[in-house]
Amino acid sequence: KAGVTQTPRYLIKTRGQQVTLSCSPISGHRSVSWYQQTPGQGLQFLFEYFSETQRNKGNFPGRFSGRQFSNSRSEMNVSTLELGDSALYLCASSFTENTEAFFGQGTRLTVV
Amino acid sequence: DQQVKQNSPSLSVQEGRISILNCDYTNSMFDYFLWYKKYPAEGPTFLISISSIKDKNEDGRFTVFLNKSAKHLSLHIVPSQPGDSAVYFCAARSRGGSNYKLTFGKGTLLTVNP
Numbered sequence: 001k002a003g004v005t006q007t008p009r010y011l012i013k014t015r016g017q018q019v020t021l022s023c024s025p026i027s028g029h030r031s032v033s034w035y036q037q038t039p040g041q042g043l044q045f046l047f048e049y050f051s052e053t054q055r056n057k058g059n060f061p062g063r064f065s066g067r068q069f070s071n072s073r074s075e076m077n078v079s080t081l082e083l084g085d086s087a088l089y090l091c092a093s094s095f096t097e098n099t100e101a102f103f104g105q106g107t108r109l110t111v112v
Numbered sequence: 113d114q115q116v117k118q119n120s121p122s123l124s125v126q127e128g129r130i131s132i133l134n135c136d137y138t139n140s141m142f143d144y145f146l147w148y149k150k151y152p153a154e155g156p157t158f159l160i161s162i163s164s165i166k167d168k169n170e171d172g173r174f175t176v177f178l179n180k181s182a183k184h185l186s187l188h189i190v191p192s193q194p195g196d197s198a199v200y201f202c203a204a205r206s207r208g209g210s211n212y213k214l215t216f217g218k219g220t221l222l223t224v225n226p
Binding site for chain 1: 148153154155156157158161201203214215216217219
């Protein structure tokens with residue numbers, strides 16, 4: 001069974017640009033969550049989607065957005081990039097709320 | 113306000129001995145707890161979980177203990193192996209509804225010395 005797949009693995013962008021990250025969940029998983037990991041803050045919850053609907057949102061500015069498609073694949077978008085957005089962005093998928101979340105390998109975003 | 117706390121940033125143990133990683137939480141609505149292991153530049157790997165209706169869950173060398181009254185959980189690794197060296201994250205999920213949000217601690221770096 002394939003795991004959670006995130007693309008691209010690495011990305012370098014310039015301040016002010018926008019970026020789109022992609023996540024394909026484990027087959028059969030309908031929930032997809034996104035997290036940001038930085039050295040100082042650890043893993044911070046961004047948002048969660050289930051059946052194309054955003055159900056939970058973390059404390060991030062509106063520049064961070066996402067969506068989920070009918071096949072459960074999800075994308076995350078960050079507009080007007082800032083240096084502080086440099087981080088490892090992780091996607092996780094779950095089957096139900098009572099089961100564990102499985103993470104992808106992440107996308108390392110560097111903003112210069 | 114940090115709802116999940118891992119107060120030890122690092123821990124060093126000898127191969128073959130027991131590793132004990134601790135985690136405290138403040139939110140009484142948390143009812144499902146997970147431990148993840150993470151290597152640099154990779155995503156977290158799920159290790160073991162425990163529901164609040166239990167006080168212990170075991171999987172091979174890994175055992176998680178939950179003390180609800182103290183709002184404390186711990187991960188025991190016995191025996192520790194050099195390959196266990198990684199950052200370990202404690203995570204918690206709230207009960208009720210369709211809340212899939214995981215709240216993570218900041219992690220403990222475990223080093224197992226040969």
